[in-house]
Amino acid sequence: MKPEKAARKRRPPWRRILLLPAVLLLAVAAYFIESRSGWSDLYRTAGVSLDAPDADLLAQVEKRMRALVDQALPIEKRAVDIEEAMAFLKANGMEDKARLLNYRISSRVNLYTLDGFTDYFYGYMVPDTGYLRWFALEPFEDGFILRLPALENPEQVGPFTPSMKVFRAMHDAEDRSAAMYVSNVAEMDDIVAAGEATQMILAHEALMEKRIGDIAEEIASRKDVRFVMIAGPSSSGKTTFSHRLSTQLMACGLRPHPIATDNYFRNREDTPKDANGQYDFEGLGAMDVEQFNSDMSRLLKGETVDMPTYNFKKGVREYNGDKLTLGPGDVLVIEGIHCLNDQFSHSLPKESKYRIYISCLTTLNVDDHNRIPTTDARLLRRIERDARTRGYGAQATIKMWPSVRRGEEQNIFPYQDSADTVFNSALIYETALLKPYVQPLLFGVPRGSEEYLEAKRLLKFLDYFLPVPADDVPQTSLMREFVGGGIYKT
Numbered sequence: 001m002k003p004e005k006a007a008r009k010r011r012p013p014w015r016r017i018l019l020l021p022a023v024l025l026l027a028v029a030a031y032f033i034e035s036r037s038g039w040s041d042l043y044r045t046a047g048v049s050l051d052a053p054d055a056d057l058l059a060q061v062e063k064r065m066r067a068l069v070d071q072a073l074p075i076e077k078r079a080v081d082i083e084e085a086m087a088f089l090k091a092n093g094m095e096d097k098a099r100l101l102n103y104r105i106s107s108r109v110n111l112y113t114l115d116g117f118t119d120y121f122y123g124y125m126v127p128d129t130g131y132l133r134w135f136a137l138e139p140f141e142d143g144f145i146l147r148l149p150a151l152e153n154p155e156q157v158g159p160f161t162p163s164m165k166v167f168r169a170m171h172d173a174e175d176r177s178a179a180m181y182v183s184n185v186a187e188m189d190d191i192v193a194a195g196e197a198t199q200m201i202l203a204h205e206a207l208m209e210k211r212i213g214d215i216a217e218e219i220a221s222r223k224d225v226r227f228v229m230i231a232g233p234s235s236s237g238k239t240t241f242s243h244r245l246s247t248q249l250m251a252c253g254l255r256p257h258p259i260a261t262d263n264y265f266r267n268r269e270d271t272p273k274d275a276n277g278q279y280d281f282e283g284l285g286a287m288d289v290e291q292f293n294s295d296m297s298r299l300l301k302g303e304t305v306d307m308p309t310y311n312f313k314k315g316v317r318e319y320n321g322d323k324l325t326l327g328p329g330d331v332l333v334i335e336g337i338h339c340l341n342d343q344f345s346h347s348l349p350k351e352s353k354y355r356i357y358i359s360c361l362t363t364l365n366v367d368d369h370n371r372i373p374t375t376d377a378r379l380l381r382r383i384e385r386d387a388r389t390r391g392y393g394a395q396a397t398i399k400m401w402p403s404v405r406r407g408e409e410q411n412i413f414p415y416q417d418s419a420d421t422v423f424n425s426a427l428i429y430e431t432a433l434l435k436p437y438v439q440p441l442l443f444g445v446p447r448g449s450e451e452y453l454e455a456k457r458l459l460k461f462l463d464y465f466l467p468v469p470a471d472d473v474p475q476t477s478l479m480r481e482f483v484g485g486g487i488y489k490t
Contacts, residue, residue, distance in 0.1 A: 246333050
């Protein structure tokens with residue numbers, strides 16, 4: 001093995017998470033070279049998805065990508081004046097990128113060149129294409145999937161198992177945003193700069209309220225439903241959603257009762273531990289599954305049940321005289337990470353449950369070549385909420401985020417397709433709203449810490465957004481769960 005390749009292989013695996021922009025550049029360049037398209041045609045078709053891609057062309061593109069990898073071609077960075085960059089982008093049909101740079105404060109930006117192909121990308125780039133050998137292209141619906149290795153196994157591309165329900169939810173949200181002329185950050189910045197942010201906020205809040213109302217009507221139409229089971233990953237907005245859904249259920253003539261599965265945690269001393277000897281609060285073993293099923297079954301029979309409350313300070317489950325009986329028209333709105341796992345509610349009849357998967361599935365793109373990862377959107381929410389309600393700094397939240405993600409992969413994502421419906425909690429304006437809250441927290445991450453690089457990446461990402469004030473955000477908004485000022489207790 002050549003020394004430079006040996007050194008490349010020894011790089012820490014976590015650096016693989018920084019490779020997506022470079023792989024995308026590789027894909028776009030390969031498409032340009034292989035298809036012999038003009039710049040304008042390239043820009044229309046060579047983003048993260050192709051319009052009805054031809055299988056042969058996709059195979060040729062992947063072949064070309066691997067040839068570029070084998071050559072270990074340099075990815076050259078060139079800093080230019082922002083006016084020069086905007087002129088280049090406009091001349092080559094990249095109007096959305098040029099419009100976005102119009103909102104940059106810095107006077108210079110970086111352009112990247114690979115084998116004669118120049119473009120503007122966001123995030124970190126590797127030195128050469130030799131780093132990018134682990135990827136795969138796979139046709140999917142009206143585009144294709146660019147597959148990359150998982151963090152835990154950085155040199156192996158795993159199988160692609162799509163969630164069609166989640167995909168449809170994202171596709172529908174994308175169509176709604178496009179209909180409102182907000183599909184990328186530049187379009188949203190234009191709206192904010194024109195003083196029209198209020199209308200944008202209220203329109204998207206109205207869309208979300210309508211969707212929640214539609215779900216409530218569907219639940220009301222199913223006369224056997226007594227348990228509404230809500231699950232989703234961290235910072236998806238489960239708590240506020242459950243409150244808003246309860247309000248809509250009341251409007252449909254039902255009487256909702258909120259239940260937090262956190263109240264069915266085992267006493268701390270009985271909680272299983274993970275491989276590191278730490279309490280595993282994310283796994284199903286941390287829940288008193290049998291007690292939950294016993295209580296729910298008794299409620300279904302019309303019995304009165306003494307409902308528990310978990311004391312997190314003491315780490316014990318307590319009973320404070322909170323009794324509940326289900327009558328006609330009563331439904332339990334149950335929220336927790338295991339609510340879609342049949343093992344958690346194994347004793348309850350299937351027809352008595354309506355299951356909802358909620359997640360922040362952002363469809364906003366930075367531009368036509370760069371999308372915003374849904375994970376980033378949730379992380380920004382989590383950073384602000386942790387700081388406001390739990391006293392955690394951004395460094396602590398970023399440090400624990402990989403562990404949170406591992407728990408989601410094990411306990412939430414495998415069950416998302418079992419849901420009766422998928423609710424997308426992403427709001428098109430939320431990053432612009434979160435920016436003034438999260439920015440100071442990210443600047444507080446110490447230089448030289450392991451979390452600094454991630455904080456710097458997020459700061460650069462936030463730099464493209466014009467901020468919107470919270471004044472016009474309704475008190476019922478799901479975003480109030482993160483920035484405060486809401487009417488619901490979260």
